[in-house]
Amino acid sequence: MKSSRRLFLKKSAALGTVASLGSLPISLLANQPNDPIKIGIIGLDTSHAPAFTKLFNSESPKPELAGFRVVAAYPHGSRDIQSSYERIPGYIDQVRELGVEIIDSIEAMLAKVDVVLLETNDGKPRLEQARKVIAARKPFFIDKPVAASFEDTKAIYEEAKAAGVPIFSASSLRYMVNAQAVRHDNKIGKVLGCDAFSPAKLESGHPDLFWYGIHGVEILFTVMGTGCESVTRFSTADTDVVVGTWEDGRIGTFRGTRAGKHEYGGTAFGEEGNLVLGQYEGYEPLAVQIAAFFKTKKSPVDDAETLEIYAFMEAADESKRRGGAKVNLAEILG
Numbered sequence: 001m002k003s004s005r006r007l008f009l010k011k012s013a014a015l016g017t018v019a020s021l022g023s024l025p026i027s028l029l030a031n032q033p034n035d036p037i038k039i040g041i042i043g044l045d046t047s048h049a050p051a052f053t054k055l056f057n058s059e060s061p062k063p064e065l066a067g068f069r070v071v072a073a074y075p076h077g078s079r080d081i082q083s084s085y086e087r088i089p090g091y092i093d094q095v096r097e098l099g100v101e102i103i104d105s106i107e108a109m110l111a112k113v114d115v116v117l118l119e120t121n122d123g124k125p126r127l128e129q130a131r132k133v134i135a136a137r138k139p140f141f142i143d144k145p146v147a148a149s150f151e152d153t154k155a156i157y158e159e160a161k162a163a164g165v166p167i168f169s170a171s172s173l174r175y176m177v178n179a180q181a182v183r184h185d186n187k188i189g190k191v192l193g194c195d196a197f198s199p200a201k202l203e204s205g206h207p208d209l210f211w212y213g214i215h216g217v218e219i220l221f222t223v224m225g226t227g228c229e230s231v232t233r234f235s236t237a238d239t240d241v242v243v244g245t246w247e248d249g250r251i252g253t254f255r256g257t258r259a260g261k262h263e264y265g266g267t268a269f270g271e272e273g274n275l276v277l278g279q280y281e282g283y284e285p286l287a288v289q290i291a292a293f294f295k296t297k298k299s300p301v302d303d304a305e306t307l308e309i310y311a312f313m314e315a316a317d318e319s320k321r322r323g324g325a326k327v328n329l330a331e332i333l334g
Helices: 003-021 026-030 048-056 088-098 106-110 125-135 148-165 177-184 216-223 284-296 303-321 329-333
Strands: 037-042 068-074 114-117 140-142 191-199 226-234 239-247 251-257 264-269 273-275
Touching: 003 251, 037 106, 037 284, 048 068, 048 284, 068 088, 068 106, 088 191, 106 177, 106 191, 125 140, 140 284, 148 303, 177 216, 177 251, 177 284, 191 216, 216 239, 216 264, 216 303, 226 303, 226 329, 239 303, 251 273, 264 303, 303 329
Parallel strands: 037 068, 037 114, 114 140, 191 251
Antiparallel strands: 191 264, 226 239, 239 251, 264 273
C-alpha cells in the first residue's frame, strides 16, 4: 500500500509540473539555455548575407559561433543599384537551403528574431531600416556602409544610443591578424604611422569612399586609432590618395584603387619596427566578433571610432570638392 501511495504521489507531482508549465506564457518557455540566439537578416543583396548564414548555420560551427542560428530574412535590399538587386533571387535560394525563412516585411521579421544583421548593400535606405530595428529594441550589427552620408550615420548611432539599443559596425578587414596585433598586442611598439590600401570602386548616391574605400580606411584606423585632425585628398580617375594628419603629428595614408588587381593591405610603422599587414582573411574573424557582441551587447569598436572613420571619408569628399584643400574633421563632426 505504501509503495502504491508513493507511486501515486510521484505521478501527481509530475502531472502538476506539466500543468504548471503549460500555464506559463510561451515567451517564457522559448528561450531556454539550449535554445539558439535567433538572428534575422535585413538585405539579401550582398554576398555577406549568405556568407554569415553559412557560418552561423553550419552543422559544425566554430565554437565561438555555436548557439546562434539565422532563422529569418527580409530580402530587400537595394531597389535601384543593379549590381545589388540582381543578386537577391540567388541569395534567397542560398539562405533558404540553410533553413532561413523569407519574410515580406522588416516588422514581421523582427518579431521572429532576437538580434539583427543589417546587411542591405545600399546605404540610402539604411537610416529608415535601422530605425525599425531600434524601435523593436533588437541589438544589431550594421554592415558597411553604415549609411549613404555622415549625417545619416551619425543619426543611426545617436538614435540607437538614446534608445539603449546596442549597435556594432566594422569591415572584415579590421580583423586581419597583423592589424589586430599592432593595435592590441604592441607588435611594433608605439605606432608612428600607417599606409593602407584597398579597392575604392564608386557608387552614385554615396560619398566616394563609403562604397568600397571603407575597407582600406578601416585598416588605417585599426592601426592608427582615433585622433585624426585633418584630411587632404588627391584624386584621379583610377586612384585616390587621402592623407590624414593626427592630432599628435602622426600621418596615415589611404590609397584607393580603381584599376589593376584588387587587393587589400598596408604597412604599419612603429618605434620597434615596421610590419606588412598581410592578406584578407575572410568573414569568419568578423563573424566571431559579431557573435561575441550579440552575447555581451557591447561593441568591440567604440562608437566614436566608427563615427570618425565616416567623418574621415566625408572630409575626403569635401577635400576633393575644394580641389585638394585640407579639411578639418571638426567641420564634419560638428
